[in-house]
Amino acid sequence: MSLLREIRFTLNGVARQVSVPVTMTALAMLRDVLHLTGTKYGCGEGECGACTILVDGRSVNSCVMFAVDCDGRQVTTIEGIAADAQWQPLRESLVEHGGVQCGFCTPGMVVQASHVLSRDPHADRQAIKRGLEGNLCRCTGYKKIVDAVVAVADAGGKVAP
Template sequence: MSANVEIDFTLNGVGRRVSVTPGMSALSLLRDVLDLTGTKYGCGEGECGACTIRVDGVTVNSCLMFAVDCDGREVVTIEGLASDPRAQRLQQKFVEHGAVQCGFCTPGLVVQANHLLEAHPHPDAAQVQRGIEGNLCRCTGYKKIVEAIQESGRDNWGQSKFDRS
């Protein structure tokens, strides 16, 4: 039997200390231990993107990450984006464009799209498609999702942090 491990990390801007089992996934930590259910369990294999979170500014599939690997890191979930006005407007664009049906994929898509728009605030359709290719949606197709992300970029994001002008 494995002993629990104490980890310290920042979750949605708040320092946390929790006890986890060595084999626990970050997804299980978020949903089952911390009761943050916005991050969804989809495939458990890193194929669908429903569990997308940000760790130290990079998007990852939380089903593939061990909870112990959150130690010392900054983790942001869909709940953590609730206080970001741009992320709120991005979510509103999803609604306005009809890019949400069952909603299961939406949290992961919003986290991924937010990450994309921070780097590329005015993406063309091909850039959006590449940016969300790890996030599957079985209900809508992707046209409305791509349009929502592009419009959000046009309306809500300024210059890219990678632009040098």
């Protein structure tokens, strides 16, 4: 067993304190220690985006981040986005536009799309495509995912808090 370290961070708005091996990835901590399984393992090397989370407002592939590096930070996962009313239009738009098929990439897409829209609530189609470039989807051909995010951007990104 590798060396354990205790870390404190804010996870989806709630202060957490966990003890994790120093070799553990943030993805493994979320899934195996904290049992938040919405964040997915797709490749383990930061190439597919299925494990996208937000760390201090930046989007990160949690499979290539050490769990211990969450110490002192604000971490948001799909579970946080799902419970956040301001992102309800985004989630509904994904559903209504048919941007979900097998759904395995969807949590990462939703987190990444929320990040793109946070940065630019009026992002245009091209900017949205670029923003989702790091998230692979094998089912939809991306069009309906992009359409869904564009529709939310056209509507002003997110509802007023």
